[in-house]
Amino acid sequence: MKLTIDRMSLLRPLGHVQSVVERRNTIPILANVVLRAEDGQLSLTATDMDMDIATEVGCAVATSGTATMSAHMLYDIARKLPDGAEVELTVADGHASISAGRSSFRLPTLPVEDFPAISSSDLPVNFTLTAADLRDLIDATRFAISTEETRYYLNGIYFHKAEDGNLCAVATDGHRLALTRQALPSGASQMPSVILPRKAVGELRKLLDDYDGEVSVGLSETRAEFGFGTVRLTSKLIDGTFPDYTRVIPAGNDRIMQVDAASFSAAVDRVSTISSEKSRSVKMGLKPGTLTLSASNTDASSATEELEVTYDGPEMDIGFNARYLLDIAGQVNNDIVEFALADQGSPSLVRAPGDDASLFVLMPMRV
Amino acid sequence: MDDAKSFAVLCRECGVAGFVGAPKPPADCVVCQSRNIRSHPELFDLTIAHIDCDAFYASIEKRDHPDLLNKPVIVGGGDRGVVAAACYIARQYGVRSAMPAWQALKRCPDAVVIKPRMAHYTKVSRQIRDHMLSLTPLVQSLSIDEAFLDLSGTQKYHKCSPAEALMRLQKHIYADIGITVSIGLGPNKSLAKMASDRDKPNGFFVIGAAEAETWLAPQPVSVLFGIGKATIKKLHSAGYHSCADLVAANERHLAAVLGSQTRQIMALAKGIDQRPVTPERAAKSVSNETTFSRDLSAFTDLEAALERLCSKLAKRLKASQLTGATVTLKLKRSDHRIVTRSHSLETPTDKAHILFDVGRRLLVPETKKQLSYRLLGIGVSHLDHLTTQTLFEYNGGVDDKRNRLEAAMDQLQSKLGDRIIQSGRQFSRQQSDNADDDPA
Numbered sequence: 001m002k003l004t005i006d007r008m009s010l011l012r013p014l015g016h017v018q019s020v021v022e023r024r025n026t027i028p029i030l031a032n033v034v035l036r037a038e039d040g041q042l043s044l045t046a047t048d049m050d051m052d053i054a055t056e057v058g059c060a061v062a063t064s065g066t067a068t069m070s071a072h073m074l075y076d077i078a079r080k081l082p083d084g085a086e087v088e089l090t091v092a093d094g095h096a097s098i099s100a101g102r103s104s105f106r107l108p109t110l111p112v113e114d115f116p117a118i119s120s121s122d123l124p125v126n127f128t129l130t131a132a133d134l135r136d137l138i139d140a141t142r143f144a145i146s147t148e149e150t151r152y153y154l155n156g157i158y159f160h161k162a163e164d165g166n167l168c169a170v171a172t173d174g175h176r177l178a179l180t181r182q183a184l185p186s187g188a189s190q191m192p193s194v195i196l197p198r199k200a201v202g203e204l205r206k207l208l209d210d211y212d213g214e215v216s217v218g219l220s221e222t223r224a225e226f227g228f229g230t231v232r233l234t235s236k237l238i239d240g241t242f243p244d245y246t247r248v249i250p251a252g253n254d255r256i257m258q259v260d261a262a263s264f265s266a267a268v269d270r271v272s273t274i275s276s277e278k279s280r281s282v283k284m285g286l287k288p289g290t291l292t293l294s295a296s297n298t299d300a301s302s303a304t305e306e307l308e309v310t311y312d313g314p315e316m317d318i319g320f321n322a323r324y325l326l327d328i329a330g331q332v333n334n335d336i337v338e339f340a341l342a343d344q345g346s347p348s349l350v351r352a353p354g355d356d357a358s359l360f361v362l363m364p365m366r367v
Numbered sequence: 368m369d370d371a372k373s374f375a376v377l378c379r380e381c382g383v384a385g386f387v388g389a390p391k392p393p394a395d396c397v398v399c400q401s402r403n404i405r406s407h408p409e410l411f412d413l414t415i416a417h418i419d420c421d422a423f424y425a426s427i428e429k430r431d432h433p434d435l436l437n438k439p440v441i442v443g444g445g446d447r448g449v450v451a452a453a454c455y456i457a458r459q460y461g462v463r464s465a466m467p468a469w470q471a472l473k474r475c476p477d478a479v480v481i482k483p484r485m486a487h488y489t490k491v492s493r494q495i496r497d498h499m500l501s502l503t504p505l506v507q508s509l510s511i512d513e514a515f516l517d518l519s520g521t522q523k524y525h526k527c528s529p530a531e532a533l534m535r536l537q538k539h540i541y542a543d544i545g546i547t548v549s550i551g552l553g554p555n556k557s558l559a560k561m562a563s564d565r566d567k568p569n570g571f572f573v574i575g576a577a578e579a580e581t582w583l584a585p586q587p588v589s590v591l592f593g594i595g596k597a598t599i600k601k602l603h604s605a606g607y608h609s610c611a612d613l614v615a616a617n618e619r620h621l622a623a624v625l626g627s628q629t630r631q632i633m634a635l636a637k638g639i640d641q642r643p644v645t646p647e648r649a650a651k652s653v654s655n656e657t658t659f660s661r662d663l664s665a666f667t668d669l670e671a672a673l674e675r676l677c678s679k680l681a682k683r684l685k686a687s688q689l690t691g692a693t694v695t696l697k698l699k700r701s702d703h704r705i706v707t708r709s710h711s712l713e714t715p716t717d718k719a720h721i722l723f724d725v726g727r728r729l730l731v732p733e734t735k736k737q738l739s740y741r742l743l744g745i746g747v748s749h750l751d752h753l754t755t756q757t758l759f760e761y762n763g764g765v766d767d768k769r770n771r772l773e774a775a776m777d778q779l780q781s782k783l784g785d786r787i788i789q790s791g792r793q794f795s796r797q798q799s800d801n802a803d804d805d806p807a
Contacts, residue, residue, distance in 0.1 A: 148713040150725050174714060174757035243765045248758040347758060363758050 001065025123218030153240030272322030579638025654746020691747025
């Protein structure tokens with residue numbers, strides 16, 4: 001195998017695939033990227049056994065062939081070469097030679113046959129989404145993904161067709177829940193309900209950063225594939241049942257408070273300076289027209305701040321984790337945040353007023 | 368009349384306390400004529416006490432088995448074969464704690480040897496501690512059977528001096544629990560600890576600040592509280608044997624032996640001890656463990672044991688209204704090596720089903736190693752009183768159902784015993800255990 005490619009053309013696709021490769025690998029070949037040079041194209045594939053990313057880029061192929069070599073090493077080499085460098089890559093006799101200008105590198109290779117086969121089972125459901133829509137689905141929910149490994153079924157975003165026929169994305173860690181809906185794309189009416197693991201969500205979101213246009217989605221019960229431009233990301237899905245989240249979305253919360261999102265965030269941030277490291281709790285004291293945020297610590301320090309709000313319900317106190325409040329206030333894409341509260345022990349509903357597409361549920365803390 | 372002095376006197380029989388004017392310390396109580404009185408110039412001013420239970424384990428066994436009352440009793444033997452406690456009768460034969468059991472029996476062949484029931488002793492210890500805490504919150508336990516108490520400032524509350532309050536405590540403990548304790552009263556911890564050792568069993572001994580240095584002078588350095596064996600050895604080999612030796616020592620010479628501890632130890636030898644009575648911090652972790660009658664290696668066997676332990680642990684957490692954020696599984700291999708595996712939860716818990724879920728996940732990889740284990744334990748740390756409810760515990764969520772099941776089981780078991788309801792896993796094991804026992 002022998003090819004020539006300019007540094008920038010190599011760096012970009014390598015950047016896409018190398019991030020899926022785990023830094024530490026017990027199986028040596030999983031640290032490698034598969035390179036395949038053929039018909040003026042270089043295709044690159046990497047995997048962590050749960051997810052793989054494949055992409056391709058045009059190059060001058062002198063001799064076609066395939067090889068695998070350390071993904072991180074090759075990426076670092078490409079990264080450190082000077083701008084505009086012309087890279088020559090040759091594979092022969094179990095090693096790869098990379099040369100550009102006066103630099104040359106030699107990397108060991110491993111046989112392509114040892115690389116795990118990339119799954120390519122049938123994906124019965126296929127549809128397309130715009131990159132912007134997919135970004136919205138991810139951005140509105142990913143912050144609520146649980147990291148608790150014992151609840152593996154919460155370690156991802158749950159994509160499914162909701163009762164109302166919309167495409168719905170949900171994530172929760174048991175303390176907060178984030179949900180967003182969009183019109184179901186055509187072709188998705190038979191889509192299975194799937195849980196896309198956190199790592200795949202992260203990689204997908206990174207790849208979507210510099211892409212605008214249509215994303216093709218292929219789904220089966222066990223696998224999801226996202227294709228856009230020259231990139232294809234395939235991921236296993238979490239084999240588990242997402243809990244029935246509809247039960248915890250409160251329907252009858254009638255104490256409505258509306259507050260300016262920016263001043264609310266700033267005030268929560270200030271007051272929470274005081275709250276104890278462990279609980280990070282902030283108390284919201286409500287009376288008509290006024291919200292009093294307060295926090296205290298066991299060492300007798302305390303803080304309060306008053307905000308003007310729209311509220312005409314009865315006086316009440318309710319406590320929340322400050323971090324969760326900040327996360328959610330940051331997610332509500334609106335100047336005004338609306339809290340629908342019931343009592344200090346029940347979940348609260350947070351959203352932009354009048355926005356039925358996205359909502360957040362927040363479990364209060366005892367304060 | 369010129370010779371008449373005023374002596375602080377406390378009668379241990381009738382409890383009367385007061386000052387008696389006499390030329391020399393009175394020999395008996397002015398009210399009940401008992402000779403069991405304590406008289407000391409500082410009696411009503413001293414506030415630091417050391418309370419030591421007399422032959423604790425042996426006393427509990429005697430209390431529980433009155434037929435042993437007049438027999439020499441040794442608690443111990445067991446795995447390591449040493450004396451954990453010897454009653455005062457056995458001690459007359461020269462039996463001492465930590466003596467190998469065979470040696471003890473050689474000295475006292477008639478001794479009744481009892482296997483220690485640690486859980487039971489711990490329970491009694493807690494009852495005694497509760498009594499102590501009724502006097503003052505400043506109780507510092509040193510071990511299962513001894514503690515320091517600081518009674519400064521309690522005079523108004525108890526409407527009597529610390530000495531009187533302590534004497535009443537001693538009587539209450541005996542009346543309620545049936546165990547005698549010895550009390551040492553002094554101006555500081557070191558002196559109080561020495562005092563409790565001077566009058567045993569059921570004693571009450573006072574060392575005052577004024578007499579401390581003279582009192583200590585002839586004592587060996589080993590009486591000082593907080594000096595370890597290594598330090599004593601160093602002092603001996605440098606020629607310091609008594610407390611007087613330390614007081615008379617050149618500070619610089621002594622520093623060569625003791626280093627940074629020099630000043631403190633010299634002060635101790637003069638009867639000065641600034642260390643406060645510090646009540647122990649709240650528990651940092653709660654755990655339960657079990658040693659198997661035979662080593663286990665199969666996952667299903669260990670899993671069943673784990674489930675029982677988790678249920679016990681959760682009950683303890685709920686009883687003390689605690690939740691734990693880090694779950695630790697402990698395994699002891701056949702070769703006595705201990706393995707621990709931990710997992711930190713996002714939400715602290717007191718629920719058996721969650722502890723069991725996590726414990727099981729930690730257990731799985733360990734049982735794939737083809738090893739057998741003699742002990743299994745599960746514990747939680749990072750304790751808190753916070754109970755953060757999660758969304759899933761609410762309104763029919765996944766955990767709501769399991770929580771309600773657990774609460775119902777807890778309720779039934781507390782009313783009707785643990786056997787009244789149990790998981791299928793425990794039930795089927797019991798069935799097969801019974802089948803094993805069946806001689807047919």
